[in-house]
Amino acid sequence: MERLKPRTLSGFMELLPAPQMQMERIMEIIRSSYALYGFTPLDTPLIESSEVLLAKGGGETEKQIYRFSKGDSDLSLRFDLTVPLAKYVALHYAELSFPFRRYQIGKVYRGERAQRGRFREFYQADIDVIGDEKLDITNDAEIPAIIYTVFSRLGLKRFQIRINNRKILNGFYAMLGLTEKAGDIMRTVDKLEKIGPDLVRAILTDDLGIADAQADEILQFIAIRGGNAQVLAALEAFRGRNEVFDEGLGELATVAGYLGSFGVPESNFAVDLTIARGLDYYTGTVYETTLLDHPEIGSVCSGGRYDNLAEYYTDRQLPGVGISIGLTRLFYVLGEQGMLNPDVPTAPTDALILPMTQDLAPAIALATALRAQGIRTQLYTEQKKFKSKMNYADKLCVPYVLFLGEDEISEGVVACKNMRTGEQVKLAPAEAVETIRAAIAEKAACPPIRE
């Protein structure tokens, strides 16, 4: 038979078993953290009608869509989890209770140019809180707490959640009489970290035609720095000159003010007036999250407040606030940076049983007993040399190998070898369970990321 060379498409992550276990661990921490804040899991189709998915239309994204026909249907793969959420909420509005809080961890598709570290299939891990007509600002204040919980549990300490409020920016530009140019200005200002203040100023004056004096004010404004109290105090000096600005400042002060009660340390949080998010979509609070020692990675968790989730599908005003973690890229970058913790257990089993008798019934009964106690157990019954069986256990990083020969069976014990220390002891099955369980519990506390 002619063989076909097996391959995986470029831009599609396919992990070996050990890194897959690390990925699973990270996903499980994100999932349980989201659930802790009262978000419900959703699972929507990967394929939607193109008409529905592309209702908003246009833009860079549309070119990247995986779009195809099947029978008479014009179909597309989802390119984010937000549009499917908008569809879901509009479609099932009558059956949902608001505020509707959902998380979704799922794959999305973008046919980007293939490039190292760029993925065409990647996981997003999103939460959104959707209100019916209104949504209280406290929801915005809770988001940084969720980000903090997720990243702390993953094992990170040196990260910073940066927040801003689009109304402050919009209000500020209105004060300067630059409302019509506010979008362009913010997109420019958003590049401050990448291109520096001189180039930002040049774009403002030369490309956007902003007067020198106003460009200076803009640069002064976005240069406001310091602790959160300092920044908020500096902003107070502008209060009373524009309604939108005042509203945004009130919101930002509320969000910042509640963060202590939400358990977010001051050191993991910064009011940062340079954050605007490139999208026109956001209308209030905006978030970015950066790793302090790896600014080159950019934001690992971003989002914000929007006025209207589902305007393409319904007349109902559905404001929301949400964030997204680009999980596949994050995992890739952590791997590149050597930040995936090698101590995270990656073995598919806690105990590998090597039967040393012809009749396998006692070894099988032992496996059954261990599994009944919640110990992940594998029976190794292949006809191989002893050395190759131990190699197998080694390669898989199995923590405990259990030998069961005639002697052990007649004594009612099992020979239990700790593969890390090399120590081997005879234990009653119940003792073996306790030994293995203690080792599992210790390992379970091991965070998947190390700084």
Add this chain to the structure above:
Amino acid sequence: MERLKPRTLSGFMELLPAPQMQMERIMEIIRSSYALYGFTPLDTPLIESSEVLLAKGGGETEKQIYRFSKGDSDLSLRFDLTVPLAKYVALHYAELSFPFRRYQIGKVYRGERAQRGRFREFYQADIDVIGDEKLDITNDAEIPAIIYTVFSRLGLKRFQIRINNRKILNGFYAMLGLTEKAGDIMRTVDKLEKIGPDLVRAILTDDLGIADAQADEILQFIAIRGGNAQVLAALEAFRGRNEVFDEGLGELATVAGYLGSFGVPESNFAVDLTIARGLDYYTGTVYETTLLDHPEIGSVCSGGRYDNLAEYYTDRQLPGVGISIGLTRLFYVLGEQGMLNPDVPTAPTDALILPMTQDLAPAIALATALRAQGIRTQLYTEQKKFKSKMNYADKLCVPYVLFLGEDEISEGVVACKNMRTGEQVKLAPAEAVETIRAAIAEKAACPPIRE
């Protein structure tokens, strides 16, 4: 703005939050059960190169494939998890340890005719054990134990795992000199339950041209019934007449013989000579699982032993044994039959905090404290009437609502209302945690399926 009517494609399951929670519970039980037996999780792309995915080519399946172009690439969505596994094992052979045990729970795509209860996007939940050149028969014996664990944990009691061995069938037909017709005969015999013995006999004689005497022998053979010991004893009468038959009988006896040690009760297990599985793919042990009170559902978990997983990609002989649960269809059918347990917790949160003060800091601090103790907690901070807040808790089936007013704050307590009993008591936060935790633990033991 013109609105577009939101819709979800037909044949694509999209669940409301409460049934989604039931689905998640079922998936989690399957996942943890698979893991208990030492299987490692895999996650492969949903899109593969058409050339790779369709290497085997032809057949009914190919017409159902979602196939499309993107740039120069001819791409297809996976239609099962077995072909991607074959590709994975062939591609990563050098980096894997054998036997390689993996589970995968993922969506697959088949453009079937839209029909009630038929899905175009559906979950499969698969396990496979892949050997390098050889794979011990004990692996085949372990599979029914895994099926038993999964379905028992889901809450089912009245199910039966039926097993057979293709070698017994092949050997039997060889005895009759009908080897060349064995495939056709088995596909016919496979329909016995659906069409009855008379029609089976008619197809054998009229369509396949089998002599009356041989057709009678075939019907007698597949009519062998009784307890497992009886069936195996009846088969012993044929021993010595055909090598393949003897080998198959030996394997079947080994599998049946170890099931007690694997913890599978005799009542959940039957040797059934009518089981052949429609596919030519299987070469040894074959499995089907039926719900005794719902035979109309057909098999809910099927699989078997195969000689060569990846023959289209590699010269290496990679025998394996595996099973698949068609999860989306199973969930749908359970819903139709009223078998989804309504007592499974579906609330997105364990506790809903209703702050009764202007300053939300104490309520937020309470939420933070509960979350630190692992209690899923939601703060309700919308400006609504009290009644509508309680309606919200009711609709979401939230088990506990916590009120925090000036009195409670000054007393250092929280008013904790059990929404099921209506009982409301003032508790210290630590007591509230214990109360809620006990309720969670009780609910956590609740199986997602009821018979």
